[in-house]
Amino acid sequence: MSVLLKNATFIDWQTLKFKQTNILTGLGTSSYLEFPDDIPNEFENHEVLDCSGLFVTKSFANAHHHIYSALSRGMPPPDIPPKNFYEKLKYVWWKLDKSLDSEIIEASALYAAMMSLKAGVTFIIDHHASPYAIENSLPVIATAFEKVGVSHLLCYEVSDRDGKERAAEGLKLTSEYLKHHQGLVGLHASFTVSDQTMKEAALLAEKFQSGVHIHVAEDQFDEEHCQSNYQMSVIDRLDGFGFLQMPKSIFVHCLHLDDRETKRLSDGRAWIVENMESNLNNRVGIFQSKNTGNRIMLGTDGMHSNMIRSAQWAYFAGLQNDPQLPDTIYHRLRNVHHYLSYNRFSGDSENNFVVLDYNTPTEINSNNYCGHFIYGMDATHVKHVISGGKLVVKDRQLTLANENDILLFSKEMGRKLWTKMKGI
Numbered sequence: 001m002s003v004l005l006k007n008a009t010f011i012d013w014q015t016l017k018f019k020q021t022n023i024l025t026g027l028g029t030s031s032y033l034e035f036p037d038d039i040p041n042e043f044e045n046h047e048v049l050d051c052s053g054l055f056v057t058k059s060f061a062n063a064h065h066h067i068y069s070a071l072s073r074g075m076p077p078p079d080i081p082p083k084n085f086y087e088k089l090k091y092v093w094w095k096l097d098k099s100l101d102s103e104i105i106e107a108s109a110l111y112a113a114m115m116s117l118k119a120g121v122t123f124i125i126d127h128h129a130s131p132y133a134i135e136n137s138l139p140v141i142a143t144a145f146e147k148v149g150v151s152h153l154l155c156y157e158v159s160d161r162d163g164k165e166r167a168a169e170g171l172k173l174t175s176e177y178l179k180h181h182q183g184l185v186g187l188h189a190s191f192t193v194s195d196q197t198m199k200e201a202a203l204l205a206e207k208f209q210s211g212v213h214i215h216v217a218e219d220q221f222d223e224e225h226c227q228s229n230y231q232m233s234v235i236d237r238l239d240g241f242g243f244l245q246m247p248k249s250i251f252v253h254c255l256h257l258d259d260r261e262t263k264r265l266s267d268g269r270a271w272i273v274e275n276m277e278s279n280l281n282n283r284v285g286i287f288q289s290k291n292t293g294n295r296i297m298l299g300t301d302g303m304h305s306n307m308i309r310s311a312q313w314a315y316f317a318g319l320q321n322d323p324q325l326p327d328t329i330y331h332r333l334r335n336v337h338h339y340l341s342y343n344r345f346s347g348d349s350e351n352n353f354v355v356l357d358y359n360t361p362t363e364i365n366s367n368n369y370c371g372h373f374i375y376g377m378d379a380t381h382v383k384h385v386i387s388g389g390k391l392v393v394k395d396r397q398l399t400l401a402n403e404n405d406i407l408l409f410s411k412e413m414g415r416k417l418w419t420k421m422k423g424i
Protein backbone atom coordinates (compact mmCIF):
# COMPACT_ATOMS: atom_id res chain seq x y z
CA MET A 1 0.00 0.00 0.00
CA SER A 2 1.28 3.50 -0.90
CA VAL A 3 1.89 6.00 1.89
CA LEU A 4 0.64 9.53 2.54
CA LEU A 5 2.55 11.46 5.21
CA LYS A 6 0.35 14.37 6.33
CA ASN A 7 1.58 17.66 7.79
CA ALA A 8 5.22 16.59 7.96
CA THR A 9 8.32 18.70 8.48
CA PHE A 10 10.39 17.42 5.59
CA ILE A 11 14.19 17.75 5.75
CA ASP A 12 15.98 17.40 2.42
CA TRP A 13 18.92 15.06 3.20
CA GLN A 14 21.25 16.92 0.82
CA THR A 15 20.39 20.62 1.20
CA LEU A 16 19.08 20.25 4.79
CA LYS A 17 16.24 22.61 3.80
CA PHE A 18 13.14 22.28 5.96
CA LYS A 19 9.60 22.50 4.60
CA GLN A 20 6.11 21.89 5.93
CA THR A 21 4.45 19.55 3.50
CA ASN A 22 2.45 16.45 2.75
CA ILE A 23 4.37 13.60 1.13
CA LEU A 24 2.70 11.17 -1.21
CA THR A 25 4.64 8.18 -2.42
CA GLY A 26 4.00 5.07 -4.46
CA LEU A 27 5.57 1.65 -4.29
CA GLY A 28 8.77 0.51 -5.98
CA THR A 29 12.17 2.01 -6.58
CA SER A 30 11.12 4.25 -9.47
CA SER A 31 7.73 5.16 -8.17
CA TYR A 32 6.25 8.63 -7.81
CA LEU A 33 7.06 11.05 -5.03
CA GLU A 34 4.92 14.15 -4.64
CA PHE A 35 4.67 17.00 -2.16
CA PRO A 36 1.04 18.12 -2.59
CA ASP A 37 -0.21 21.26 -0.83
CA ASP A 38 -3.71 19.90 -0.98
CA ILE A 39 -4.30 16.38 0.19
CA PRO A 40 -6.02 14.25 -2.44
CA ASN A 41 -9.51 13.06 -1.67
CA GLU A 42 -8.89 9.49 -2.68
CA PHE A 43 -7.19 7.64 0.15
CA GLU A 44 -8.28 4.07 -0.50
CA ASN A 45 -4.89 3.01 -1.78
CA HIS A 46 -2.83 4.88 0.78
CA GLU A 47 -1.70 4.29 4.32
CA VAL A 48 -2.21 7.73 5.87
CA LEU A 49 0.08 8.82 8.72
CA ASP A 50 -0.37 12.06 10.58
CA CYS A 51 3.14 13.49 10.89
CA SER A 52 2.25 16.68 12.74
CA GLY A 53 5.24 17.61 14.90
CA LEU A 54 7.39 14.89 13.30
CA PHE A 55 10.45 15.18 11.04
CA VAL A 56 10.66 13.22 7.79
CA THR A 57 13.91 12.69 5.95
CA LYS A 58 15.63 10.08 3.81
CA SER A 59 16.28 6.83 5.65
CA PHE A 60 19.85 5.70 6.35
CA ALA A 61 22.13 3.10 4.75
CA ASN A 62 24.96 1.04 6.25
CA ALA A 63 28.10 0.92 4.08
CA HIS A 64 29.74 -2.01 5.90
CA HIS A 65 27.96 -4.62 8.00
CA HIS A 66 28.58 -8.25 8.98
CA ILE A 67 25.23 -9.82 9.75
CA TYR A 68 27.08 -13.04 10.60
CA SER A 69 28.10 -11.54 13.96
CA ALA A 70 24.52 -10.62 14.95
CA LEU A 71 24.19 -13.52 17.41
CA SER A 72 27.54 -12.96 19.13
CA ARG A 73 26.21 -10.61 21.77
CA GLY A 74 26.79 -12.06 25.25
CA MET A 75 28.61 -15.16 24.03
CA PRO A 76 31.27 -16.69 26.32
CA PRO A 77 34.81 -15.34 25.93
CA PRO A 78 37.35 -17.48 24.02
CA ASP A 79 39.32 -20.13 25.96
CA ILE A 80 42.57 -18.42 24.97
CA PRO A 81 42.49 -14.64 25.51
CA PRO A 82 43.55 -12.99 22.21
CA LYS A 83 46.76 -11.00 22.53
CA ASN A 84 46.39 -9.10 19.26
CA PHE A 85 44.11 -8.48 16.29
CA TYR A 86 45.13 -11.63 14.41
CA GLU A 87 44.45 -13.80 17.47
CA LYS A 88 41.09 -12.11 17.92
CA LEU A 89 40.15 -13.19 14.40
CA LYS A 90 41.53 -16.69 15.01
CA TYR A 91 40.05 -17.35 18.45
CA VAL A 92 36.76 -15.47 18.10
CA TRP A 93 35.48 -14.50 14.64
CA TRP A 94 36.89 -17.37 12.59
CA LYS A 95 35.50 -19.83 15.16
CA LEU A 96 32.15 -18.11 14.94
CA ASP A 97 31.93 -17.98 11.16
CA LYS A 98 32.98 -21.65 10.85
CA SER A 99 30.04 -22.54 13.13
CA LEU A 100 27.41 -20.86 10.96
CA ASP A 101 24.87 -22.93 9.08
CA SER A 102 22.02 -21.93 6.85
CA GLU A 103 19.42 -21.44 9.59
CA ILE A 104 21.84 -19.55 11.88
CA ILE A 105 22.64 -17.27 8.92
CA GLU A 106 18.92 -16.75 8.33
CA ALA A 107 18.29 -15.83 11.99
CA SER A 108 21.30 -13.48 11.98
CA ALA A 109 20.05 -11.76 8.83
CA LEU A 110 16.48 -11.42 10.11
CA TYR A 111 17.64 -9.95 13.42
CA ALA A 112 20.11 -7.54 11.77
CA ALA A 113 17.44 -6.46 9.28
CA MET A 114 14.93 -5.89 12.08
CA MET A 115 17.34 -3.80 14.14
CA SER A 116 18.43 -1.85 11.07
CA LEU A 117 14.88 -0.87 10.17
CA LYS A 118 14.06 0.06 13.76
CA ALA A 119 17.07 2.42 13.61
CA GLY A 120 15.87 3.92 10.31
CA VAL A 121 18.31 1.98 8.08
CA THR A 122 16.68 0.63 4.90
CA PHE A 123 19.79 -0.43 2.95
CA ILE A 124 22.64 -2.71 4.07
CA ILE A 125 25.94 -3.36 2.31
CA ASP A 126 26.98 -6.65 3.91
CA HIS A 127 30.26 -8.58 3.90
CA HIS A 128 29.54 -12.22 4.70
CA ALA A 129 31.65 -15.24 5.73
CA SER A 130 30.52 -18.77 6.59
CA PRO A 131 33.32 -21.15 5.44
CA TYR A 132 31.34 -24.33 6.20
CA ALA A 133 28.08 -23.02 4.75
CA ILE A 134 29.14 -21.07 1.69
CA GLU A 135 26.69 -22.39 -0.87
CA ASN A 136 23.41 -20.52 -0.84
CA SER A 137 24.49 -18.20 2.01
CA LEU A 138 23.96 -14.98 0.04
CA PRO A 139 20.49 -15.94 -1.26
CA VAL A 140 19.47 -16.83 2.33
CA ILE A 141 20.54 -13.36 3.51
CA ALA A 142 18.85 -11.64 0.54
CA THR A 143 15.57 -13.47 1.20
CA ALA A 144 15.64 -12.64 4.92
CA PHE A 145 16.33 -8.96 4.24
CA GLU A 146 13.54 -8.72 1.69
CA LYS A 147 11.10 -10.49 4.01
CA VAL A 148 11.57 -7.72 6.59
CA GLY A 149 11.85 -4.88 4.02
CA VAL A 150 15.58 -4.10 3.76
CA SER A 151 17.39 -3.49 0.44
CA HIS A 152 20.91 -4.84 0.04
CA LEU A 153 24.24 -5.11 -1.69
CA LEU A 154 25.83 -8.39 -0.64
CA CYS A 155 29.09 -10.23 -1.12
CA TYR A 156 30.88 -13.30 0.20
CA GLU A 157 34.29 -12.55 1.73
CA VAL A 158 36.49 -14.95 -0.25
CA SER A 159 39.67 -16.03 1.52
CA ASP A 160 42.44 -18.64 1.35
CA ARG A 161 42.59 -18.91 5.13
CA ASP A 162 40.75 -22.27 5.05
CA GLY A 163 42.43 -23.62 1.92
CA LYS A 164 42.11 -23.33 -1.83
CA GLU A 165 38.88 -25.32 -2.04
CA ARG A 166 36.95 -22.92 0.15
CA ALA A 167 38.39 -19.95 -1.74
CA ALA A 168 37.17 -21.57 -4.98
CA GLU A 169 33.77 -22.22 -3.44
CA GLY A 170 33.51 -18.56 -2.39
CA LEU A 171 34.35 -17.43 -5.92
CA LYS A 172 31.80 -19.86 -7.36
CA LEU A 173 29.07 -18.54 -5.06
CA THR A 174 29.99 -14.97 -6.04
CA SER A 175 29.78 -15.79 -9.73
CA GLU A 176 26.41 -17.55 -9.37
CA TYR A 177 25.01 -14.78 -7.18
CA LEU A 178 26.09 -11.95 -9.49
CA LYS A 179 24.31 -13.60 -12.43
CA HIS A 180 20.97 -12.84 -10.81
CA HIS A 181 21.53 -10.14 -8.18
CA GLN A 182 23.31 -6.84 -7.71
CA GLY A 183 26.34 -7.42 -5.50
CA LEU A 184 30.08 -7.08 -5.06
CA VAL A 185 33.07 -9.40 -5.18
CA GLY A 186 33.99 -9.90 -1.53
CA LEU A 187 37.53 -10.55 -0.31
CA HIS A 188 38.50 -10.87 3.34
CA ALA A 189 41.79 -8.92 3.49
CA SER A 190 45.13 -8.89 1.71
CA PHE A 191 46.77 -11.11 4.34
CA THR A 192 44.40 -14.05 3.74
CA VAL A 193 44.03 -13.79 -0.04
CA SER A 194 46.59 -15.34 -2.42
CA ASP A 195 47.62 -13.79 -5.74
CA GLN A 196 45.72 -16.48 -7.61
CA THR A 197 42.49 -15.74 -5.72
CA MET A 198 43.02 -11.98 -6.19
CA LYS A 199 43.40 -12.57 -9.91
CA GLU A 200 40.20 -14.61 -10.11
CA ALA A 201 38.34 -12.01 -8.07
CA ALA A 202 39.53 -9.30 -10.50
CA LEU A 203 38.25 -11.34 -13.45
CA LEU A 204 34.85 -11.71 -11.77
CA ALA A 205 34.68 -7.99 -10.95
CA GLU A 206 35.45 -7.19 -14.59
CA LYS A 207 33.03 -9.76 -15.98
CA PHE A 208 30.12 -8.47 -13.89
CA GLN A 209 31.18 -4.80 -14.03
CA SER A 210 31.35 -4.87 -10.24
CA GLY A 211 34.00 -3.95 -7.65
CA VAL A 212 35.59 -5.54 -4.61
CA HIS A 213 34.58 -5.16 -0.98
CA ILE A 214 37.65 -5.81 1.19
CA HIS A 215 39.18 -4.96 4.59
CA VAL A 216 42.25 -2.79 4.01
CA ALA A 217 45.03 -2.14 6.55
CA GLU A 218 42.67 -2.66 9.49
CA ASP A 219 45.70 -3.59 11.58
CA GLN A 220 49.40 -2.93 11.03
CA PHE A 221 49.70 -6.70 10.56
CA ASP A 222 48.02 -6.44 7.12
CA GLU A 223 50.75 -4.05 5.91
CA GLU A 224 53.59 -6.06 7.48
CA HIS A 225 52.31 -9.28 5.94
CA CYS A 226 52.07 -7.63 2.53
CA GLN A 227 55.58 -6.22 2.73
CA SER A 228 57.15 -9.50 3.82
CA ASN A 229 55.20 -11.72 1.42
CA TYR A 230 54.79 -9.49 -1.64
CA GLN A 231 57.41 -6.76 -1.03
CA MET A 232 54.83 -4.01 -1.50
CA SER A 233 52.16 -2.10 0.42
CA VAL A 234 48.52 -3.26 0.58
CA ILE A 235 47.33 -0.38 -1.62
CA ASP A 236 49.99 -1.16 -4.24
CA ARG A 237 48.99 -4.81 -4.20
CA LEU A 238 45.28 -4.05 -4.63
CA ASP A 239 46.09 -1.51 -7.33
CA GLY A 240 48.03 -4.19 -9.19
CA PHE A 241 44.77 -6.10 -9.64
CA GLY A 242 42.89 -2.99 -10.79
CA PHE A 243 40.68 -2.66 -7.70
CA LEU A 244 41.54 0.99 -6.97
CA GLN A 245 40.12 2.13 -10.29
CA MET A 246 36.76 0.39 -9.88
CA PRO A 247 34.13 2.93 -8.69
CA LYS A 248 32.12 0.16 -7.03
CA SER A 249 35.09 -0.98 -4.91
CA ILE A 250 34.80 -0.55 -1.14
CA PHE A 251 37.98 -0.44 0.95
CA VAL A 252 37.08 -0.88 4.61
CA HIS A 253 39.06 0.73 7.49
CA CYS A 254 42.25 2.00 5.74
CA LEU A 255 43.84 2.75 9.14
CA HIS A 256 47.53 2.07 8.51
CA LEU A 257 48.24 3.69 5.17
CA ASP A 258 51.27 5.89 4.68
CA ASP A 259 51.05 9.25 2.87
CA ARG A 260 51.89 7.76 -0.50
CA GLU A 261 49.19 5.08 -0.18
CA THR A 262 46.64 7.65 0.96
CA LYS A 263 47.42 9.78 -2.09
CA ARG A 264 47.07 6.81 -4.44
CA LEU A 265 43.77 5.92 -2.81
CA SER A 266 42.36 9.43 -3.13
CA ASP A 267 43.52 9.58 -6.77
CA GLY A 268 41.69 6.31 -7.50
CA ARG A 269 37.97 5.59 -7.63
CA ALA A 270 37.39 3.18 -4.72
CA TRP A 271 35.41 4.26 -1.63
CA ILE A 272 36.53 4.07 2.01
CA VAL A 273 34.36 2.97 4.95
CA GLU A 274 35.10 4.23 8.46
CA ASN A 275 33.96 2.00 11.38
CA MET A 276 34.96 3.82 14.54
CA GLU A 277 33.46 1.58 17.25
CA SER A 278 34.87 -1.58 15.73
CA ASN A 279 38.34 -0.02 15.51
CA LEU A 280 38.14 1.02 19.16
CA ASN A 281 36.89 -2.42 20.16
CA ASN A 282 39.74 -4.15 18.33
CA ARG A 283 42.27 -1.55 19.50
CA VAL A 284 43.68 -1.31 15.98
CA GLY A 285 43.87 2.48 15.70
CA ILE A 286 41.76 5.50 14.75
CA PHE A 287 40.90 6.45 11.18
CA GLN A 288 42.80 9.49 9.89
CA SER A 289 40.97 11.22 7.06
CA LYS A 290 43.79 13.60 6.08
CA ASN A 291 44.37 13.45 2.30
CA THR A 292 42.04 10.48 1.85
CA GLY A 293 39.65 12.48 -0.34
CA ASN A 294 35.87 12.80 -0.05
CA ARG A 295 34.78 9.27 -0.82
CA ILE A 296 34.40 8.28 2.85
CA MET A 297 31.32 6.41 4.09
CA LEU A 298 30.36 5.04 7.51
CA GLY A 299 29.57 1.48 8.61
CA THR A 300 28.98 -0.56 11.74
CA ASP A 301 31.32 -3.49 10.92
CA GLY A 302 28.85 -5.89 12.53
CA MET A 303 28.98 -4.19 15.95
CA HIS A 304 25.28 -3.24 15.69
CA SER A 305 22.86 -1.91 13.07
CA ASN A 306 22.38 1.69 14.16
CA MET A 307 23.88 4.28 11.80
CA ILE A 308 22.94 7.30 13.96
CA ARG A 309 25.12 5.76 16.68
CA SER A 310 27.94 5.08 14.20
CA ALA A 311 27.94 8.72 13.09
CA GLN A 312 28.04 9.92 16.69
CA TRP A 313 30.97 7.63 17.56
CA ALA A 314 32.82 8.74 14.43
CA TYR A 315 32.41 12.31 15.61
CA PHE A 316 33.23 11.92 19.33
CA ALA A 317 36.06 9.38 19.12
CA GLY A 318 37.52 11.26 16.16
CA LEU A 319 37.84 14.46 18.19
CA GLN A 320 41.02 13.19 19.82
CA ASN A 321 43.07 12.59 16.67
CA ASP A 322 41.07 13.58 13.62
CA PRO A 323 38.56 16.26 14.67
CA GLN A 324 35.74 17.00 12.24
CA LEU A 325 32.68 19.23 12.21
CA PRO A 326 29.30 17.60 12.84
CA ASP A 327 28.42 18.58 9.24
CA THR A 328 31.39 16.61 7.87
CA ILE A 329 30.42 13.48 9.80
CA TYR A 330 26.81 13.85 8.66
CA HIS A 331 27.98 14.03 5.04
CA ARG A 332 30.13 10.92 5.54
CA LEU A 333 27.03 9.16 6.83
CA ARG A 334 25.12 10.26 3.73
CA ASN A 335 27.89 9.51 1.20
CA VAL A 336 26.63 5.95 0.87
CA HIS A 337 23.62 7.29 -1.08
CA HIS A 338 26.02 8.90 -3.59
CA TYR A 339 27.99 5.64 -3.85
CA LEU A 340 24.79 3.66 -4.50
CA SER A 341 23.25 6.09 -6.97
CA TYR A 342 26.50 6.78 -8.87
CA ASN A 343 26.91 3.04 -9.38
CA ARG A 344 23.22 2.63 -10.27
CA PHE A 345 22.44 0.10 -7.55
CA SER A 346 18.73 -0.20 -6.86
CA GLY A 347 16.94 -0.07 -3.52
CA ASP A 348 18.12 3.27 -2.14
CA SER A 349 15.38 5.27 -3.80
CA GLU A 350 14.04 8.69 -2.90
CA ASN A 351 10.88 7.11 -1.50
CA ASN A 352 12.82 5.67 1.45
CA PHE A 353 11.98 7.69 4.53
CA VAL A 354 12.49 7.76 8.25
CA VAL A 355 9.94 9.59 10.38
CA LEU A 356 11.53 10.96 13.54
CA ASP A 357 9.64 11.82 16.70
CA TYR A 358 12.34 14.21 17.89
CA ASN A 359 10.92 16.46 20.55
CA THR A 360 13.72 19.00 20.60
CA PRO A 361 14.09 21.38 23.55
CA THR A 362 15.58 24.05 21.25
CA GLU A 363 15.06 25.40 17.78
CA ILE A 364 16.08 23.14 14.91
CA ASN A 365 16.72 24.41 11.39
CA SER A 366 18.94 23.95 8.33
CA ASN A 367 21.89 25.62 10.05
CA ASN A 368 22.00 23.54 13.22
CA TYR A 369 20.49 20.23 12.02
CA CYS A 370 23.87 18.42 12.05
CA GLY A 371 24.49 19.57 15.62
CA HIS A 372 21.10 18.12 16.62
CA PHE A 373 21.93 14.96 14.70
CA ILE A 374 25.22 14.39 16.55
CA TYR A 375 24.23 15.57 20.04
CA GLY A 376 20.52 14.84 20.25
CA MET A 377 19.12 12.18 17.99
CA ASP A 378 19.04 8.45 18.57
CA ALA A 379 17.28 5.38 17.27
CA THR A 380 14.47 5.71 19.84
CA HIS A 381 13.28 8.72 17.84
CA VAL A 382 12.56 6.49 14.83
CA LYS A 383 8.76 6.16 14.75
CA HIS A 384 7.95 5.07 11.20
CA VAL A 385 10.10 3.84 8.30
CA ILE A 386 9.18 3.69 4.61
CA SER A 387 11.27 1.52 2.29
CA GLY A 388 10.62 1.67 -1.46
CA GLY A 389 7.37 3.53 -0.73
CA LYS A 390 6.18 0.76 1.60
CA LEU A 391 5.55 1.25 5.30
CA VAL A 392 7.94 -1.25 6.95
CA VAL A 393 7.99 0.17 10.50
CA LYS A 394 4.82 1.67 11.97
CA ASP A 395 4.80 3.06 15.50
CA ARG A 396 8.21 1.45 16.15
CA GLN A 397 7.05 -2.04 15.13
CA LEU A 398 7.85 -4.02 11.98
CA THR A 399 4.89 -4.38 9.64
CA LEU A 400 6.07 -7.20 7.36
CA ALA A 401 7.42 -9.63 9.96
CA ASN A 402 6.69 -10.54 13.56
CA GLU A 403 9.35 -9.19 15.92
CA ASN A 404 8.72 -11.79 18.65
CA ASP A 405 9.09 -14.61 16.13
CA ILE A 406 12.44 -13.16 14.99
CA LEU A 407 13.67 -12.81 18.58
CA LEU A 408 12.62 -16.36 19.52
CA PHE A 409 14.30 -17.75 16.40
CA SER A 410 17.48 -15.73 16.94
CA LYS A 411 17.72 -16.82 20.61
CA GLU A 412 17.34 -20.47 19.61
CA MET A 413 19.95 -20.09 16.86
CA GLY A 414 22.25 -18.13 19.21
CA ARG A 415 22.29 -21.08 21.64
CA LYS A 416 23.02 -23.45 18.77
CA LEU A 417 25.83 -21.22 17.48
CA TRP A 418 27.55 -20.91 20.87
CA THR A 419 27.34 -24.70 21.41
CA LYS A 420 28.83 -25.36 17.97
CA MET A 421 31.66 -22.91 18.63
CA LYS A 422 32.78 -24.93 21.67
CA GLY A 423 33.53 -27.85 19.36
CA ILE A 424 35.86 -25.91 17.05
Ligand SMILES: [Zn+2]
Binding pocket: 064, 065, 066, 127, 215, 252, 301
Ligand atom coordinates in the same frame (compact mmCIF):
# COMPACT_ATOMS: atom_id res chain seq x y z
ZN1 LIG B 1 34.40 -5.68 8.48
